[in-house]
Each structure stands twice: as C-alpha cells, then as structure tokens.
Amino acid sequence: AKTAALGKPMTDEPIQPINAANVSNPALVQLGMQLYFDPRLSKSGFISCNSCHNLSMGGTDNLKTSIGHKWNQGPINAPTVLNSSLNVAQFWDGRAADLKEQAGGPIANPGEMGFTHELAVKTLATIPGYVEEFKKVFGTDKITIDEVTKAIAAFEETLVTPNSRFDQWLKGDKNALTAQEVQGYELFKNSGCVACHNGPAVGGNSFQKMGVVEPYKGDSKAEGRAAVTGKDADRFNFKVPTLRNIEMTYPYFHDGEAKTLSQAVEIMGRIQLGRNFSKEENADIVAFLKSLTGDQPSFKLPQLPPSGPDTPSPQPFDAKPVKK
Amino acid sequence: AKTAALGKPMTDEPIQPINAANVSNPALVQLGMQLYFDPRLSKSGFISCNSCHNLSMGGTDNLKTSIGHKWNQGPINAPTVLNSSLNVAQFWDGRAADLKEQAGGPIANPGEMGFTHELAVKTLATIPGYVEEFKKVFGTDKITIDEVTKAIAAFEETLVTPNSRFDQWLKGDKNALTAQEVQGYELFKNSGCVACHNGPAVGGNSFQKMGVVEPYKGDSKAEGRAAVTGKDADRFNFKVPTLRNIEMTYPYFHDGEAKTLSQAVEIMGRIQLGRNFSKEENADIVAFLKSLTGDQPSFKLPQLPPSGPDTPSPQPFDAKPVKK
Ligand code: HEC
Ligand code: HEC
Ligand code: HEC
Ligand code: HEC
Ligand SMILES: [Ca+2]
Ligand SMILES: [Ca+2]
Ligand SMILES: [Ca+2]
Ligand SMILES: [Mg+2]
Structure with missing residues (x-):
C-alpha cells in the first residue's frame, strides 16, 4: 500500500531518519530492561528508572521537575531516555560521557533513588534470578556496578523511535x-x-x-x-x-x-x-x-525475579523510634 | 510432551485450578489497562495503580506498608491485585464489595493518589486520546468516574494466573x-x-x-x-x-x-x-x-495518550511562596 x-x-x-536498533546481545538487553524497571535499585524499593523516564509516556515523567527519594523535589526537568544513545553526552550540562557512565548517577543520587552502588549490588546479589542472569550474560559469579550499568545502557540503546x-x-x-x-x-x-x-x-x-x-x-x-x-x-x-x-x-x-x-x-x-x-x-x-513522534518501545512488561530470604528489606521510611 | x-x-x-480470563470486550480491557498504568489519575502525576500493585512484581509493591502521595506511609500492606476478582470482597476488611467499587478508593485517598474523582475525570476529559477511547468503548462524550472504575475493574478481571x-x-x-x-x-x-x-x-x-x-x-x-x-x-x-x-x-x-x-x-x-x-x-x-506461582500477566507495556494543552498540570509539590 x-x-x-x-x-x-x-x-x-x-x-x-532514525535507524531501528540493532540488538546483538538480546540476553544483555533483557537483563538491562529488568534493571531499568526494578525499584529495588532504590533505597525505598519504590523508585526505578522507569518512575522518572516512564516508557509509557515518552520516556519522561511529564513533571516540571522530578519527584525523587522521600518526595524530593528535583532541580531540573527529566529529559527523555528515548534516542538518548544519539546524544553527544548525557545530562543537560553533558557531565556524563555516555549512557553507561550516566546510569550509575541516579542510583546513588540522594534526591533520586537515594541508594549506594554497594547496597544496590548487594541487593541484586541476593536475588537468585538475577544471580543466574548475570552469570549467563557476563559469565561472572560476582555482580559489580560495572555490569549493572552496562546492562542498563545496552537496554537504553534499544530505545530508539524510528518510523x-x-x-x-x-x-x-x-x-x-x-x-x-x-x-x-x-x-x-x-x-x-x-x-x-x-x-x-x-x-x-x-x-x-x-x-x-x-x-x-x-x-x-x-x-x-x-x-x-x-x-x-x-x-x-x-x-x-x-x-x-x-x-x-x-x-x-x-x-x-x-x-x-x-x-x-x-x-x-x-x-x-x-x-x-x-x-x-x-x-x-x-x-x-x-510528525516527529516515532514508534514507541514495544515489549512485554518485564517480570522481575523475586527477592530471596537474605535480600535486604527496602528502607522507605525513617526507622521508628525504639519503644521504651 | x-x-x-x-x-x-x-x-x-x-x-x-484457576481458569484463564475470558475477555469479551478487549477495547474496554485495553482502556482499563491504560488507566491502571496512568499516574495522571493522581494529584502528583506520579502515582498509578501500578506503583503499588506492580505487575512486574506479583501485583504488589513488596513493601511492608505502601508509599503514597507525598511519601505518605500507608497503614497496611498492599495485597496483590492478581486473582483479586476471585475475592469475596475487596480490602483486608472487605469494605468494598467488588473491584469496581474498590477502584474509586485509592484515587481519592489523600494518602494514596491524593486526587479527587472530579479532578481525575476532568484530567481525562482533556486528553484527546482518552476522549476518543471512552467514546469508542462507552459510546459517550462525557466521561464519569463510573466509566473509569468500570474499565479498571474489567482490566483487573484479566489478571488471573492460571497454569x-x-x-x-x-x-x-x-x-x-x-x-x-x-x-x-x-x-x-x-x-x-x-x-x-x-x-x-x-x-x-x-x-x-x-x-x-x-x-x-x-x-x-x-x-x-x-x-x-x-x-x-x-x-x-x-x-x-x-x-x-x-x-x-x-x-x-x-x-x-x-x-x-x-x-x-x-x-x-x-x-x-x-x-x-x-x-x-x-x-x-x-x-x-x-508451586502456586502461575502465569503472570503478559502484555505489551501500554502507551498512554499525551495530555492536551488544557490538561491541568500535576501538583506534586506545594505552591512556591509568591515572591515580593
Ligand atoms: C541557538 C540554538 C537554538 C536554536 C536556533 C533553536 N533552539 Fe530550540 N533549543 C535550544 C536549546 C539549548 C534548548 C534547551 C534550552 C533549555 O531547556 O534551557 C532548546 C529547546 C527547544 C525546545 C524544548 C525541548 C525540550 O524537550 O524541552 C523546543 C520545542 C525547541 N527548542 C524548538 C525550537 C524551534 C522551533 C526553534 C526555531 C524557532 C529552535 N528551537 C531554535 C537551542 C536552539
Ligand atoms: C527521580 C527521578 C529520576 C530517576 C529515578 C532517574 N532519572 Fe534519569 N534523569 C532525571 C533527571 C532530572 C535528569 C536530568 C538531570 C540533569 O541533566 O542534570 C535525568 C537524566 C537522565 C539521562 C540523560 C538524558 C539526556 O538527554 O541528557 C539519562 C540517559 C537517564 N536520566 C537515565 C536514567 C536511568 C538509566 C535511571 C535509572 C538507573 C534514571 N535515569 C533514573 C531524573 C531521574
Ligand atoms: C483460621 C483461619 C486460617 C488458618 C487455619 C490458616 N490461615 Fe493462613 N491466613 C489466615 C488469615 C486471616 C491470614 C491473614 C492474616 C493477617 O494478615 O493478619 C492468613 C495469612 C497467611 C499467609 C500470608 C499471606 C499474605 O499474603 O500475607 C500465609 C503464607 C498463610 N496464611 C499460610 C497458612 C498456612 C501454611 C496455614 C497452615 C499452617 C494457614 N495459613 C492456616 C487464615 C488462616
Ligand atoms: C499508595 C499505594 C496504593 C495505590 C496507589 C493503589 N493501591 Fe490498591 N491497595 C493499597 C493498599 C495498602 C491496599 C489495602 C488497603 C486495605 O485493605 O485497607 C490496597 C487494596 C487494593 C485492592 C484489594 C485487594 C484485596 O485483596 O483486598 C485492590 C483490588 C486494589 N487495591 C486495586 C487498586 C487500583 C485499581 C488502584 C488504582 C486505581 C490502586 N489499587 C491504587 C495500596 C495502593
Ligand atoms: Ca520535558
Ligand atoms: Ca499554513
Ligand atoms: Ca504482602
Ligand atoms: Mg512507579
């Protein structure tokens, strides 16, 4: 027609025109997608990359400035992750060279996901399904933040909007x-x-x-x-x-x-x-x-592997004062 | 085999055994799915049904008690929405008779989505894509909370986990x-x-x-x-x-x-x-x-219709004091 x-x-x-993504390592991309949607990369267990870069809404939160950990009011508008692989550098001021470098930022930003790289990695390492996937994708028994950000970046590289x-x-x-x-x-x-x-x-x-x-x-x-x-x-x-x-x-x-x-x-x-x-x-x-709106990311809602008995519980609220 | x-x-x-869902009105279910994922049903524009009943995580938030509007600490653990259509009544205390009655609750709960039915409906009525869908599904030009909760409930009825x-x-x-x-x-x-x-x-x-x-x-x-x-x-x-x-x-x-x-x-x-x-x-x-874990909901991440020029902006934060 x-x-x-x-x-x-x-x-x-x-x-x-924008070219469609060329996926060479689907297992890596799938792992990155799960991490992108996983709120357990945040201290509260509530905020994932997708909270602020919602792939149902053009890869943004459609807010003036973002809501982060403990309802922190962010300082700046969240740019879309769609086609971000084409950026000369990441962030409004370009302070991250590429997507891999960028992805470590929000996890440890107190006003965004409020966690630390150490605790994020410790959390993942206690989730049996992730341990298996990291092993399959990276051939490693020891998860580090390097593999985490690599997988997220690989997923983000697929978020182009051709057509x-x-x-x-x-x-x-x-x-x-x-x-x-x-x-x-x-x-x-x-x-x-x-x-x-x-x-x-x-x-x-x-x-x-x-x-x-x-x-x-x-x-x-x-x-x-x-x-x-x-x-x-x-x-x-x-x-x-x-x-x-x-x-x-x-x-x-x-x-x-x-x-x-x-x-x-x-x-x-x-x-x-x-x-x-x-x-x-x-x-x-x-x-x-x-007319510049292209094909939005199209994939099944990812399923996240359940936590294990040793997975640290999320800490969304301040500890209750000890009763006397 | x-x-x-x-x-x-x-x-x-x-x-x-649990029976698979029997979908008689796919357009109604699709609309309900979008509403279920749409944070614009909350005052902040940040919290959707899926925030607390995350379909990537068994239909819950995996938190002791939920995080709601302005990081409100909820009073009770969020039950799963999976198979909730089989419940004798909704909520831990059964105070809602069915899913349709239940769905109105969180939208207007100050500690959950923090909105009002009136404002939620007003928001939807300014989103051209929704106006069209409600028209198609319900044959109406005027959206009311009744259609909103009916669509959400119809989607929830598909969230059974057979097999x-x-x-x-x-x-x-x-x-x-x-x-x-x-x-x-x-x-x-x-x-x-x-x-x-x-x-x-x-x-x-x-x-x-x-x-x-x-x-x-x-x-x-x-x-x-x-x-x-x-x-x-x-x-x-x-x-x-x-x-x-x-x-x-x-x-x-x-x-x-x-x-x-x-x-x-x-x-x-x-x-x-x-x-x-x-x-x-x-x-x-x-x-x-x-061994009771069944097939999890399997569908493409829904795409939400963009807001129109008259859509009220979300109000996540208190208004700034007026400068003198
Ligand atoms: C000299 C460079 C320059 C020119 C010329 C320019 N822009 Fe921009 N544009 C920018 C920059 C830089 C920003 C981001 C500014 C900011 O957010 O502070 C921007 C932002 C925008 C945005 C908002 C994007 C977003 O996601 O927030 C739109 C829309 C836009 N430009 C359209 C246009 C149009 C239409 C024209 C021509 C009438 C134009 N621009 C000319 C540099 C330019
Ligand atoms: C609490 C909200 C929030 C969360 C959570 C968040 N981001 Fe962001 N993101 C932002 C904001 C705000 C910016 C802009 C910051 C700046 O430029 O200074 C940004 C910038 C980016 C950029 C740069 C885009 C560009 O065009 O410069 C990418 C890519 C990105 N985020 C990906 C991610 C990933 C991956 C995660 C999860 C690991 C994540 N974000 C978590 C709010 C968030
Ligand atoms: C007399 C009724 C009754 C019996 C018998 C009973 N349960 Fe329960 N079960 C409940 C109720 C009521 C709750 C919810 C209690 C609450 O959360 O306050 C519950 C909760 C649970 C939960 C947690 C579910 C959730 O989602 O939080 C598990 C697991 C469970 N029961 C397993 C069992 C097992 C195993 C047995 C037998 C050893 C058992 N139950 C016997 C009534 C019963
Ligand atoms: C801020 C967190 C939060 C949000 C947002 C939220 N819920 Fe809930 N939901 C809960 C909690 C907590 C309960 C249990 C309340 C109670 O029993 O008193 C609950 C209960 C339910 C139940 C009853 C399940 C059962 O077994 O009794 C259903 C169904 C449900 N929610 C669906 C929804 C829908 C649909 C939306 C969006 C319109 C929504 N929820 C938004 C936290 C939330
Ligand atoms: Ca923007
Ligand atoms: Ca003209
Ligand atoms: Ca529970
Ligand atoms: Mg969320």
Missing part, C-alpha cells in the same frame, strides 16, 4: 505528511531552528546558549555547561534537546516552565532567533514537530 | 510437582490450613480471626472486619489472603511484618492451629506454596 506513494528519498536535509511520519516522508513517502506539516518543516528550516536542532535526533549533538538574542528569564539555579567546564562563556549553555517525540515530553526546557509545545516554539523563536511567529506560523511548526 | 505424564485430573480437592505447576498437577500431570511439593501439600491439607485457604484462589473467600489459638502480636492499629461491621466478634478478623503467587507477594500479613514465607508459615501454624512445624515440615510447605 505504501509503495504507491514512494518517491525518491530526500537527501541533503538537515534532519536524517515517524516525518521519517517516512524523508524516505520518499510524500503522503506521510500533510501540507501544513511540510510548511512547518520549511519554516523550521528557513527560520534557523535547524542550526541547533539537526541530525537524526533533531538535536542532542551540541551545547548552545539558552537566550541568544534575548535573555531567558527563569527561576532555576541551573547554570548549564559552565558547571562542567568552569568557563564563564558556557554559562546558560545547555545540551540542545532532541525534538524526537517532542509531543510526549512536555513540559519543556530545563526548568519545565513551558507547558505547551506552542509556548516552547514561541519562546525559541523569540529568544534564540529574534522572530515573532504569527499564530499560523506557530501552528505550522507545532504540526511539523508532532 | 506433557501428555505422556497426564493421569486423571484430581477431583474432590480443597483447591481447584501454575500445582494446577498442572491437579489437572493430572503427576510430573508437575516434586515429591517434596506433594508432601508439603499433604501437610497443608492435613494440618488444617485448607480450612481457611481453599478454593481456586487458595484463600480470598472468607474473613477469619488472625490469632485463633494464640494472639497475634503486632504494632498495627488495623482492627480488621470489625471496622466494617462494628461487631466486637469481628475484631482482628481479616480477609484470608489468596496464596496464589505467594512467593512474589512478600512481605506477609496485613502489617507486612513477616519477611519470608518460612516465617509466615511458622506463625500461621503456631497461632492459627497450635502446631509447631519441624524445620523440614516448614520447608515442605514452603516448597508447595511456591
């Missing part, structure tokens, strides 16, 4: 987009958005100033890339977010202050490019951006 | 259990456990005193069935829990004070029946109980 509309693939475009209508269009299916969406794309290119949002992820590959033409006014204390480089020139430089699946990853910006896509586009036009889009132009760009 | 070992099905046993090794054995496959497991089952029958734990759910069908022979000592303030009936005779009567998938639903009892299955069996024997099982007898019963 599709072939009828197939024209020539578009080349020389600033955005390229968006925009990608179908890029590949030559001229019916995949409406006229309005094509117009939005033209405007996105011609206005200069593609200077920063380009490549297969439509972003993710550079750090850029938030507020090029006009300063961005917000309450967040995040200073961006400067926190890593120590350079004043990097103040308020953030990793350009991917715009893939942007319809699902509201609210927008590092502080989550833009509730709707229309607001985010308005602000970007004004403070990055000095442009005030008309209502219609804004709607066209929003329509184009919504 | 199985047929070789097939003997005659066991009849006249106090436990019967445990014990059920295979009941059905005549003599190789499905080990000699130890059969011995454990004999002991479970002969000691009198089946007086309370019987039927397809191995429990769930009556309220019984916790501490028949010897009082149960715990810190919990729960008074059981008396909270519903007002009768003194019902003090410390609790719904007998299902023992299906009991390997996965630790910790045990209404206060979650028994960490291991071995402890729970020891306490039951002693305080319900005045029996002190030997180490070996205890191990046999535990082995039998682990």
